[in-house]
Amino acid sequence: MKADATLDCIGLYCPMPIYHTANKLKELEMGQVLEILADDEGIKEDMPAWCRTTGNELLGIEEEAGKYKAYVKKSN
Amino acid sequence: MAAKERVTLVVFSGELDKALAAFNIAIGAASMGMEVSMFFTFWGLNVIKRNEGGIKSKGIMRRMLNFMNRGGSKRLHLSRFRMLGMGTWMMKQLMKDVNFPQLEELMAMAKGMGVKFIACTTSMGMMGISKEAFIPEVDSFAGVATYLADAKEGKVNLFI
Numbered sequence: 693m694k695a696d697a698t699l700d701c702i703g704l705y706c707p708m709p710i711y712h713t714a715n716k717l718k719e720l721e722m723g724q725v726l727e728i729l730a731d732d733e734g735i736k737e738d739m740p741a742w743c744r745t746t747g748n749e750l751l752g753i754e755e756e757a758g759k760y761k762a763y764v765k766k767s768n
Numbered sequence: 769m770a771a772k773e774r775v776t777l778v779v780f781s782g783e784l785d786k787a788l789a790a791f792n793i794a795i796g797a798a799s800m801g802m803e804v805s806m807f808f809t810f811w812g813l814n815v816i817k818r819n820e821g822g823i824k825s826k827g828i829m830r831r832m833l834n835f836m837n838r839g840g841s842k843r844l845h846l847s848r849f850r851m852l853g854m855g856t857w858m859m860k861q862l863m864k865d866v867n868f869p870q871l872e873e874l875m876a877m878a879k880g881m882g883v884k885f886i887a888c889t890t891s892m893g894m895m896g897i898s899k900e901a902f903i904p905e906v907d908s909f910a911g912v913a914t915y916l917a918d919a920k921e922g923k924v925n926l927f928i
Contacts, residue, residue, distance in 0.1 A: 711877060714800070
């Protein structure tokens, strides 16, 4: 999936990935997509929850060998 | 945009593990766009006491209490496996090992996200702790009415 920016949260545990996502997304324009790299499994549930609450769109989460790539479209 | 959802946390405990949990939730909530107030009361005041210098208070009992209960983020211990400080040290090492921020860093992050720190004036008066004993990040000194007015509008209210 194509992204406008990437945020590396490898090695970070909750709540750091959503903390950094919230801050990074402020730098993006409406409609741009942020790719978040993470290896804490919690992100599979946390990123959808974060998006539901903040009104941003989760385009998808890809999983490969214990690593996750989440794609969030800035919509709020 | 609708008014921000409110979260209130009462931090009653002065233990490192409980303070970590409180700040985790505060940072998470602030990251989700919520407005967060943390009310520090009783032993919880230890979390927001400054680490440097002494704490002045009047009367032998209060002086004794503040000597034994000095507080400050760097002096907090675990609620279990304290082991004369060994357990606390080990837990801090484990946090470093997984790149988890130390309490002071979490507090700075929370502050940076606009989390409000409120110190309970009743506990302060009873224990003989003055405003000077606290870190400058404390936003206000207030009582239960302030907490309840916030909590009444809160969607998430926790007592830690």
